[in-house]
Amino acid sequence: MEVILKNTTPYGEADEEATAYGETDEHATAYGEADDHNRPMTTPGRDADTLQLISTKTVLNIGTLNTQTLAKPGKMDLLLRELNQYKWDLVGLNETHLPRTGEETISGTSLLLSGRTDGTHRQGVGFILSPTKKKTLISFTPVSERIATIRLKGSVSNLTIIQVYAPDSARSDE
Structure with a gap:
């Protein structure tokens, strides 16, 4: 048995499952790409190890x-x-x-x-x-x-x- 928890990626892009139900990335443009200028800044001191943490935004x-x-x-x-x-x-x-x-x-x-x-x-x-x-x-x-x-x-x-x-x-x- 495999359990997959899906929401969004660590960078905020919506995954296929979320998009299928009408959810979108709040920072996406009309073309579906993320607008990096409006994207929230990451927390200071955040490194690659922190991104590996278990969270609601990771699969x-x-x-x-x-x-x-x-x-x-x-x-x-x-x-x-x-x-x-x-x-x-x-x-x-x-x-x-x-x-x-x-x-x-x-x-x-x-x-x-x-x-x-x-x-x-x-x-x-x-x-x-x-x-x-x-x-x-x-x-x-x-x-x-x-x-x-x-x-x-x-x-x-x-x-x-x-x-x-x-x-x-x-x-x-x-």
Whole structure:
């Protein structure tokens, strides 16, 4: 499942979805181009890192994936290669089967894992953050091999995302 939050770009241009519903950029000319002379000035001290913050004016592509296992050789490379075909910022992972907890960096991509501590290759959840959204990471909290949370820095308020992997109904209550 992929959730896409769309409003406008960080520079104020309306996206296709907003334009389809009649919303326009208040600084656009009759030809649809933005008039830079009337555009509001950016806040002093604002740099490229600030523009990466989670806000109502940026698109955040979030997905979730049941990996079935990342413990086999080559599975992580395959996952990253497949994700590079999509425009993504954050992917929640279930069933990683990786018996470790913590943060790893693979090819500039952040992998945050919450797995079993007994060495068993079962269960496990985690997140993959794109290099641009890695800058917004405030905290990662591995709760158990079935629950993990991350907190991302936002321009107005921070965003908390919870990744949960529940057992299927065929499993015992234990």
